[in-house]
Amino acid sequence: MREIEKAIGIDIGGTKTAVAAVDGDGRMHASSHFETASKRGFSTCVSEVNEHVRRVLNEAKWAEDDLCGIGIGCAGPVNPARGTIHNPYTLPGWDNADIITPLQQAFRVPVRLENDADAAVVGESEFGAGCSVSPLIMVTIGTGIGGAVLVDGKLYRGVNGEHPELGHIPVTADGPECYCGIRGCWESIASGAAIGLAARAFGMADSYAVFAAAQNNPNAAATIQAAVSATAKATWTLLHTFLPHRIILGGGIGENYFELFADAMRQQISRATQIPKGNVEILKARLGNAAGVIGAAALAFQNSEVLSKIP
């Protein structure tokens, strides 16, 4: 019987941190989570991460020595080469925070940090809707809109090794103002946060209420239509920039309303004349709720990529 590889995946979000024991087939053997509450201070959070790693190892009945590595997907910006988190917006108090060194010291295995969207595309590529197509784009529509691109199995990296900011593709001139610096970017119209903000103007509580009322309430219908149109426009941009073989749509909204968004995206493909459109496809993410931790663990299995050395 072959020895299956074992890794720990850690998914650090603004609200929740999840930790899981994941094997080389992408199967989760144990998982755990806690509220990130980054304001408690970075070292307190790191201690809690360590404690949860030990907890899932214990639950999975894995020894520390069995691990091939630890992968971390974190709400960006992060610096994968230095192993540091720089996210004062989503993770207040964590700026230039070195997450690699304490985990390496505690578990003496290689530790790899990437932006959470990058972890997600690696996870879908290894264990989900990706397989070996290239270029592969993963778009997550949830509270925000994130994205990542894999080319020949490697993460696309921009200047300084940083990752694309696909949520801030411009889609309309007269949209809401975004923290990115312009009005009317994709995220400012089609994200859960944007739909929720629009909802409050016509007396609805959040994006869930808007989707639920879209059949009957004209305001809700218009808001969803704007989100779908923005996604179609951004898709046109992705088709003519990265020219992907496949776009995987994930995230809470992207998965729950997959057909709604995918239909509009496919219409863009079919009207395009300058791309090999017969070879471009839109797929739903397969890893669901576990995408974060499985993607994070997948980073540890990808040994060819940037991976910190054991200290």
Next chain:
Amino acid sequence: MREIEKAIGIDIGGTKTAVAAVDGDGRMHASSHFETASKRGFSTCVSEVNEHVRRVLNEAKWAEDDLCGIGIGCAGPVNPARGTIHNPYTLPGWDNADIITPLQQAFRVPVRLENDADAAVVGESEFGAGCSVSPLIMVTIGTGIGGAVLVDGKLYRGVNGEHPELGHIPVTADGPECYCGIRGCWESIASGAAIGLAARAFGMADSYAVFAAAQNNPNAAATIQAAVSATAKATWTLLHTFLPHRIILGGGIGENYFELFADAMRQQISRATQIPKGNVEILKARLGNAAGVIGAAALAFQNSEVLSKIP
């Protein structure tokens, strides 16, 4: 004295084909050109290409045996892996036209074919405004708008190995209809052809007249302003998708009015909050009129890339 490498660069456009003898330092030793007139039939044109290759070899006093290869940049779409040209729009009659085989048979050296924008970015990278920064984007604003991306020295390739179609990034919802399938793409507003089309509506002959009159004529000023705004919007898209270290602006319009466009592009960089903007720069193309043939020759010097074998 070191032996300097020698190559032939061939730049095939819809109107003109240029052939040059270029050395490994990017210096042109001889050049020649003729009207492409693709309708004459592919084999007639190939014969003329061969004749001009012999002519420049003769003028440069280079022997066929001295050549390390032949590089061809051609108005796309082209298939670099198969070495075929598929361009019924710009090169009527040339569809699935194999340009590699006849040149290999005639000169018995490796021959490489790429889209002309891809050849241009390789040329600027090797001999112009590119050096070793990554990612490097080359945008050409001329009759049309083209673009190409170099990542760690290699051409970014989309599905089927095809190249991005940066000219068809959407910039406004209410622009002119484009052959790409939407209204208001970058090329439909900011290309020489688009400016010329707009010009005729207010009685001017072409884009040259519009640029010349932009200081005094309100219609001309508005048309140029629309082109500059479209370029700014497309730049925002490039910044948040490919996240380049450097954008090189070339092409007739891009070079003649470089500061006008570059100012607007730099304003986009300075307002962006989600990219490492201190490390992103806009530079003017350096190879000028010879960019096509020098870029094509640069393909032949890049031996690590796809390069057809000697038959």
